[in-house]
Amino acid sequence: MPVLLRDAWGTLVPDMTDRHGPLPPLMLALTVVTGLVDAVSYLQLGRVFVANMTGNVVFSGFAFAGAAGFSLAASLVALAAFATGALLGGLLVHRTHAHRGRMLQYALLAETVCVAAAMIVTLVSGTPFVGGARFTLIVLLALGLGVQNAVSRALAVPDLTTTVLTLTITGIAADSHLTGGGGNKAGRRVVSACAMLLGAVVGALAVLNGHPTLPVLLATVILIAASAAATVLARTDAPWTRPLAKK
Known part of the structure; x- marks a missing residue:
């Protein structure tokens, strides 16, 4: 089997004795979630990202320069909410650092609550998402993705x-x-890029075809499934659950 395909397969169906055990497919699921929610945020919430903060910093610069179509307020709110989520994620990391399975479990539960709340907002508010509904969605989604990023960084x-x-x-x-x-690792890297592409394509198709709530619903379903898996995995004391050695 070519190296690229072997790497890709090893990411989708990992060796449970590997240092990272079952974490790779769960990280891929979260990557799909990123594509889904950023499709909604950019296409429905006014050129703002809830996961890609580099984009929001650039968009803030465009808004400062007076470029049309960019909201400084939306970008700054997303940045602040994401940073708050990362702070919460950091607290989870430091309180569960001894067990990577529990770290992921608690982070996923927190993110699921945020994204599920955002889904409820989309159902209640109706489209287009404007005013308070728009900023509520930005805050909830960015909070959840901030937690996700903090814990993904710690899981490494x-x-x-x-x-x-x-x-x-x-x-x-x-x-x-x-x-x-x-x-080496080209297969894993390609699969990671494809996972985000998949989420973005599905999210964009839903939004462009008049179903802006669907991507957030799909993200919620994925997170619930991932949370359930992480809850089961948190019960083990397999080697992959131990903290990574500090470099």
């Missing part, structure tokens, strides 16, 4: 950050055989 599963693909795509090219590299 290689090339599965769940939101940031810049270094992942850089690694695909920079470590390829064309550069003299080993091409």
Whole structure:
């Protein structure tokens, strides 16, 4: 089997004796969630991201410069809510650092609550999402994704950050055989990029076809399933649950 396919398969169906055990497919599920919610936030909430904070910093710059179509308020609210979620995620990380399974479980439960609340807002408010409903959605989704990012960072599963693909795509090219590299982990990196692409495509198709609530509903379902899996996994004391050695 080619190395790329073997890496991809090993990410989707991991070796449970590996240092990261069952975490890779769960990180991929969260990557799909990122694509879904950012599709809604950008296309329905006014050119703002709830997961990609690099984009919001750039959008803030555009708004400061007076570019049309960008909301400084929306970008700043998203940044603040995301930072608050990351703070909460950091608290979870430091209180559960001894068991990576429980760390993921608590983070997923917190994120699920935020995204489920956002789903309820989309159902109650109706479309288009404007005024208070718009900013409520930005806050709830950015809070949830902030928690996700903080815990994904602490879990440190290689090339599965769940939101940031810049270094992942850089690694695909920079470590390829064309550069003299080993091409290692290319399969995992490609799968990660495809997971976000899948979420974004599904989310955008739903929004563009008049179903803006559907991506948030799908994200909620994925998070509930992932939370259930993490709750089961949190009961084990397998080697992968132990803290990573500090570098």
